[in-house]
Amino acid sequence: MHKILFTFSGYPVSVLEASIAGGLFLLLITAWLTAKSLRQIRIRAEADTAATERIHELESHLSQLLKSQGEMTGRMQTMAEVFGSRQGDMMRAVNERLDGMGHKLGLSMADTTKQTHEGLRHLHERLAVIDRAQKTITDLSGQVIELQAILSNKQTRGAFGQGRMEAIIQDQLPASAYSFQATLSTGSRPDCLVHMPNGAPSLAIDAKFPLEAFNLLRAAQSDEQLRHAQTQFRRDLTKHIQDIREKYLVPGETQDTAFLFVPSESVFAELNENFEDLVQKAHRARVVIVSPSLLMLSIQVIQAVLRDAKMREQAHLIQAEVSHLMADVGRLNDRVNKLQSHFSQANKDIDQILISTDKITKRSQRIEDLDLGEIPGEAIRPDALPSGR
Numbered sequence: 001m002h003k004i005l006f007t008f009s010g011y012p013v014s015v016l017e018a019s020i021a022g023g024l025f026l027l028l029i030t031a032w033l034t035a036k037s038l039r040q041i042r043i044r045a046e047a048d049t050a051a052t053e054r055i056h057e058l059e060s061h062l063s064q065l066l067k068s069q070g071e072m073t074g075r076m077q078t079m080a081e082v083f084g085s086r087q088g089d090m091m092r093a094v095n096e097r098l099d100g101m102g103h104k105l106g107l108s109m110a111d112t113t114k115q116t117h118e119g120l121r122h123l124h125e126r127l128a129v130i131d132r133a134q135k136t137i138t139d140l141s142g143q144v145i146e147l148q149a150i151l152s153n154k155q156t157r158g159a160f161g162q163g164r165m166e167a168i169i170q171d172q173l174p175a176s177a178y179s180f181q182a183t184l185s186t187g188s189r190p191d192c193l194v195h196m197p198n199g200a201p202s203l204a205i206d207a208k209f210p211l212e213a214f215n216l217l218r219a220a221q222s223d224e225q226l227r228h229a230q231t232q233f234r235r236d237l238t239k240h241i242q243d244i245r246e247k248y249l250v251p252g253e254t255q256d257t258a259f260l261f262v263p264s265e266s267v268f269a270e271l272n273e274n275f276e277d278l279v280q281k282a283h284r285a286r287v288v289i290v291s292p293s294l295l296m297l298s299i300q301v302i303q304a305v306l307r308d309a310k311m312r313e314q315a316h317l318i319q320a321e322v323s324h325l326m327a328d329v330g331r332l333n334d335r336v337n338k339l340q341s342h343f344s345q346a347n348k349d350i351d352q353i354l355i356s357t358d359k360i361t362k363r364s365q366r367i368e369d370l371d372l373g374e375i376p377g378e379a380i381r382p383d384a385l386p387s388g389r
Contacts, residue, residue, distance in 0.1 A: 161207035161208065161209045161261065161262075161263040162191050162207045164207070164261075164263040164292060165191060165192060165205060165207045165261045165263065165295065166180060166191075166192070168292060168295050168296050168299060169192060169194070169205075169299055172296065172299040172300060172302075172303050173194070173299060173302070173303055173306070176195070177194060177195050177302075177303075177306055178192055178193065178194050178195065179192070179193045179195070179202075180192055182202075184247075184248070184250055184253060184254070185250065185253055186247070186250055188247040188248060188250075190204040190205065190206050190247070190248045190258075191205060191206045191207050191261075192204075192205040192206075193205075193254070194299075194302055196255070196302075196305075197305065197306055197309030197310070198309055200255075201252060201253055201254050201255050202253070202254055202255065203254070203255045203257075203258070203259065203302070204244070204248035204249070204254045204255070204258040204259070205258070205259040205261055205295075206243075206244050206248060206258065206259070206260060206261065207261040207262075207263060208237075208240040208260055208261070208262065209262065209263055209264065209267075210233060210236040210237055210240070210262075210267065212232070212236075213229060213232040213233035213235075213236050213237075214233065214264075214266075214267050214270065216228070216229035216232060216233070217229040217230065217233060217270065230274075230275075233275065234275065234277075234278060237271070237275070237278050238278065238281065240260060241260065241278075241281060241282050241285050241287050242285070244258050244260055244285075244287050245258070245285040245286065245287055249286065256286055257286045257287070257288060258286070258287055258288070259287075259288050259289075259290050259295065259298070260282065260287050260288065260289045260290070261290055261292075261295055262289060262290070262291055263292060264291070265291050265292065265293065268289070268290075268291035268294075271289065
C-alpha cells in the first residue's frame with residue numbers, strides 16, 4: 001500500500017494516496033454531477049412554473065381576445081348594417097346625381113349643339129362675307145391692273161390726269177366759268193381755261209403726270225439708281241414747267257400765273273419733300289404746282305371770287321329791290337296804324353257796351369230785390385226806381 005506508484009513534481013505518490021485521491025476525485029465528480037442535476041431540475045421546475053403562469057396568462061389573454069372578438073363581431077355586424085344602409089343611401093344619391101348630371105349633360109349637349117349650329121351659321125355668313133370681299137378684292141385687283149395698264153401709256157395717263165382735273169372743276173364751277181381744250185390766239189390748247197370775272201384774263205390749267213421717273217425713284221435700290229431717277233425726274237418736270245410757261249402764259253389773254261396739275265398726292269409729296277429746287281424754279285416761272293386737294297381748294301377760292309363778282313354786278317338791282325321793299329314796309333306800317341286805330345275804337349265801343357250791360361244788370365237786381373207783398377194794390381211809381389242813364 002505504501003509502494004510508490006509515481007512521482008508528481010518531485011513528490012512520491014503511493015498507491016494508497018493515489019486511491020484516496022481517486023476516491024476523492026470520484027466523490028467530487030459525483031457531487032458536481034448531483035449539484036448540476038439538482039440545478040437543472042430546479043431550472044426545469046422554474047421553467048415549468050413560468051410556463052404554467054404563461055399558459056394561465058395566455059388563457060386569460062385568449063379569453064379576453066375571444067371576448068373582444070365577440071364584441072368586434074357585433075360591432076362589425078352593426079357597421080355592416082350601417083354601411084349597408086349608408087351604401088343604399090349613397091347609391092340612391094349617386095343615382096340621383098347621375099340622373100341630374102345626365103339631364104344637365106343633355107341640356108348642355110343641346111345648348112352646345114345649338115351654339116355649334118349658331119357658330120356654324122355665323123361662320124357661313126362670315127365666309128360668305130369673306131367670299132364677297134375676296135370677289136371685291138379680285139375686282140379691285142383687276143381694276144388696279146387696268147389702272148396700271150392705263151398709267152403705263154403716256155396718252156392714256158394724260159387722259160387720266162385730265163379726267164381727274166375736269167371732275168374737280170365740274171364739281172365746283174358752273175359750266176359758263178370754264179372751257180376744256182380751248183384754243184388760245186397762239187394756237188396752244190391748255191387742258192382747261194377758267195374764265196375770270198369782269199373781263200379779266202383766264203387762268204390756264206394743264207395736267208402733267210411724270211410717272212416713269214417717279215416709279216424709278218420708288219424702285220431705286222442703290223445710290224446710283226437713285227441719282228439717275230432724280231435726274232430724270234428733274235428733267236421731265238423742268239420740261240413740263242417750261243412748256244406751260246412758253247405756251248400758256250399769253251399777256252392780255254391769260255393770267256400771268258398758270259397751274260400745273262399733278263394728279264397724284266404721292267408725286268406731289270415727293271416733289272415738295274425732296275425737290276425744293278423744282279418748286280422754286282416753278283415759282284420763278286410763275287407756274288404753280290397743285291395736287292388734287294390744292295386744285296380743289298383753289299377752285300373753291302375762284303368760286304368765291306366769281307360769286308362776289310356776280311353779287312357786285314347785281315348790286316344796283318339789289319338796291320332797287322331794297323328801295324321797293326322799304327316802300328312796301330312803309331305802306332304796311334300805315335295800314336297797321338289804321339288797323340290799330342280801328343281796334344282802339346272798337347275797344348272803346350266794347351267798353352261802352354259793357355258799361356250799359358252792367359247798368360242793366362244792376363237795375364234788374366234792384367227790381368228783383370223789391371218786396372211787392374207789403375203794400376197790396378199799390379203800384380210802383382216810376383220815381384221810386386233808381387235813376388240813371
